[in-house]
Amino acid sequence: MKLVVLADNNTYIDQYYFAEPALSIYIENGDKRYLFDTGYSDVYLKNAERLGIELESLDAVIISHGHNDHTGGLAFYPKRQNKPLLIAHPEIMEPKKAEGLSISFPVSEAYLQDRFAFKLTREPLWLDEQLVFLGEIPRVNDFENKKPVGEHCLADGWHDDYVLDDSALVYKQKDGIYIITGCSHAGICNIAEYAKQVTGCSVIKCIIGGLHLFSGHSQQTLATVDYLKQNVEGTIYPCHCTNLAAKFALHKELTVQEVGVGLTLEW
Template sequence: MFLGEIPRVNDFENKKPVGEHCLTDGWHDDYVLDDSALVYRQKDGIYIITGCSHAGICNIAEYSKQITGCSVIKGIIGGLHLFSGRSQQTLATADYLKQNVEGNIYPCYCTNLAAKFALHAQLPVQEVGVGLTLEW
């Protein structure tokens, strides 16, 4: 399923603009409100496929659970938009994912090494590279 625009419900995710955009009345902060993702549902749970996660991976996960009616997250692959291993957002994200993901996560671009280490301290983080094949 294509998620469409992701509701921003977590207070620790992406409250800063990622740039600016120009409208007819001038320049405005751009929070990439049109950020979206995909969710794949199977009998045993859901798998989330993200782009850059400008809406926040936890917001994406919550919306995925809401629209599928399934609370079991079996895996996540994609960018998580995390750039620090010690930020409040990264630590809160690691805690959320530890409590809500039963399988592996595969953080890609938009997730730096320090953030991957912080996540890996809490839950299984898998390497992603050219030629990776996942069977769900």
């Protein structure tokens, strides 16, 4: 499997790609081609072109959750003759707002139907023999997902949003599992526990993605570090919605590597 970061908050020194506060990752597994999230704008398309990555024949676009820093790029996604799958939780298109600003899915359902074949699911969905979309993540621990992220609009009005549409991908290999997450609104430890349950594998070799941690000493960060220290055998690549203090707290106890546009991993 090959993974390339197409959009992230960070770029590497002397590597001239575009950055934005968002996330998009290109994935190859055998003869399958996937795009995990589309960032906030057309940056993922520009960076893919500069990296020599062809997005014409994707098998699927997978959306981690419905916030516009992960779905905004869909507004720039070209119409293809062969429609790829759009894989996501059924609630990704609910209207969402935070601090008075819209953070919703940026395009209409009709627009998407013109470009994609929908596969919306709360249940785990195996994309191929090794890669699985987790669907809705059970919230099982007592330290994650305790505060809403803005509000979402339901049939009876606006309510606190705990981002139940948040999901992740898991790649299963002989040596263990590799977790690819968007923002981890469900909590990275909840995600990891469900990944182990779905794949039947308890060895976590790698985590890459946003961890939604913004403190080096909060209860959630400290509990997360403790959990990951006990459960991850390999490397963690925290990016996007993970600030420096949280990265430093992780780095003190775990093997942590920098992420930037153009990062390429092969497992």
